[in-house]
Amino acid sequence: MKFKKSIIEVLLVSFVLAFSASAAAKDLRLGLIVPNSHAWTAAARSMAKDLKEQSDGKYTVSIYPSGQLGSEARMLQQLQTGALDMAFLTLAEITNRAPEFGAFYEPYLVENVEQAGELLNGPTATKMLDNLPSEAGVVGVGYGIASMRVMLTNFRATSAEDLSGRKIRITPFPPVRDFYNLLGAAFTPMPLPDVYDALANGQVDGVDADMELVWKLKLYQRAQTVLNSNHMMFPVIGLVSGRLWAQLSESDRKLISGVAKKHLNALFPKYTKIQAEMTRNVKNAGVDVVDVGPDFFGDVTDEWDVQWTRKAPVLKDLKAEAAAIKREDAPQ
Known part of the structure; x- marks a missing residue:
């Protein structure tokens, strides 16, 4: 009887411990605007797997791609209220709340994805994240x-x-x-899935995109020309709800931010390969891909710089860091 009682007691303790661990586990909801096939979504999936393993199951992540939770503006609102825990968003909506982030879109600030990775992990870009809790109610990781x-x-x-x-x-x-105002173009916002047909029916004459979208959305089928300009980088930022952040222990903050940053950073080498592959695909499809640089745009890049140096003084520091990165990359 005593032996049976011991077994029962062990089983009860194990059950209580398992129940407690389960009750303490939290599923984090993460939203993205990009489709399930996109590299950003793949990074979110890798992050989710890594976080679950490193937290011993304390944290899991449910991923909602393709704008399932609404536009980026809507997702930012959900982050602010705590209805959404995390998001990988373009800097577009953040720039609407914190204009200094517009400095990252300086034409030809960097020459390629590798340089963008160095700049975005540099001191100025990292320090800019410190202002997000007060400016937008979110934490940048x-x-x-x-x-x-x-x-x-x-x-x-x-x-x-x-x-x-x-x-x-x-x-x-x-x-x-x-940028497009200075070029004299009539910019036309519309959801990306609508662009393919819009190019065919004349609703739009062109699109500012990247080679991954040009290829995966088959936009090249509607193209006469692809200007391979590489005129701007297009960052994604990892965000955590400020309300969730306030509830986390310091160790959990470090864990979640560290894992998120790791997988966001993995996009830099990945996109070096993606851009080269997608460019080859578009060229092999018979599209006229024309390499152009800053000279193609004449005074427009300088005029943009004047405007945004006033709007975002931090641009001076970013330009100095970018110039140093370019010098390091220059052939000796």
């Missing part, structure tokens, strides 16, 4: 990237003047709007 921006047109484009008066689909936030 790190940056990632998509491919550098290019321009696809359904007409033959041989100069920046060819873009004047044309309807170009853009992500509608101030730094990108200002």
Whole structure:
């Protein structure tokens, strides 16, 4: 009887411990605007697996891609109220709340994804995250990237003047709007899934995108020209709800932010390969891919710089860091 009692007691203790661990476990909801096939979503899945393992099951992550939880503006609101725990968002909506983040869109601030990774992990970009709790009610845990921006047109484009008066689909936030305003283009916001048909029916004449979207959304099928300009980087930022953050222990904050930053950072080498692969695919599809640089845009890049140095003084520090990175990369 005593032996049986001991077994029962052990089983009861094990059950209580298991129940307590289960009750303490938390499922974090993470939203993204990009589709399930996108590299950002893959990074979120890898992060979720890693976090579950490192927390011994204390934290799991449910991922909602493709804007299932609404627009990025809506997801930011959910982060602020605590209805959403985490998100991997473009910097577009953050720039609407914290204009200094628009400085990252300086044309030709960096030359490629690798340089973007160095800059976004540098002292100025890291320090900028400190202002997000007060400015936007969220905590920034790190940056990632998509491919550098290019321009696809359904007409033959041989100069920046060819873009004047044309309807170009853009992500509608101030730094990108200002760039296309200076080019004389009529920027046209619309959901990305609608762009393919819009290029065919003349609703838009072109799109500001990256090679991954040009290829995966088959936009190249509607193209006369792809200007391989690499004119801007396009960061993603990892965000945690400020309300959730306030409830976390210091060790859990360190764990969650460390795992998120690790997988966001993994996007930099990944996108170096993705951009090269997608560019080859588009060229092999018979599209006229034209390499252009800063000279193609004439004075527009300088005019943008003047405007945004006033709007975001932090741009001076970012430019200094970017210049040092470019010097290090220059052939000796």
